[in-house]
Amino acid sequence: MTKIIELIGHAGTxxxxxxxxxxxxxxxxxxxxxxxxxxxxSKRLKELTDEGLIKRKLMENRRxxxxxxxxxxxxxxxxxxxxxx
Numbered sequence: 001m002t003k004i005i006e007l008i009g010h011a012g013t014x015x016x017x018x019x020x021x022x023x024x025x026x027x028x029x030x031x032x033x034x035x036x037x038x039x040x041x042s043k044r045l046k047e048l049t050d051e052g053l054i055k056r057k058l059m060e061n062r063r064x065x066x067x068x069x070x071x072x073x074x075x076x077x078x079x080x081x082x083x084x085x
Contacts, residue, residue: 004051004075012036012044014079017068020054021076024067048072 007013015034019025034041048054053072057065
C-alpha cells in the first residue's frame, strides 16, 4: 500500500488513472491528454501495471491498450472519498 501511495504522488499518475477509469485507452490516446513527457508516461504505465492498478493488453492488430483493474478503481474511489474531507 505504501508503494501505491508513493506512486499516486508522482507526476501523471492520477491523470492516467482518471483517464482509464473512463475507459480503456491506447498509449497514443494517453499521450495526447496526460501532460508528461513520453519517457515519464511509459515509466508510470509500467509502475501502475506492476502494482496491479492497470493492465496492458496487446490487441490482434498489435496495438496496445491499457485499462484500469478493480484494484485501480477502488484506489480512485478511495482517493475521491479523501478529497471530500
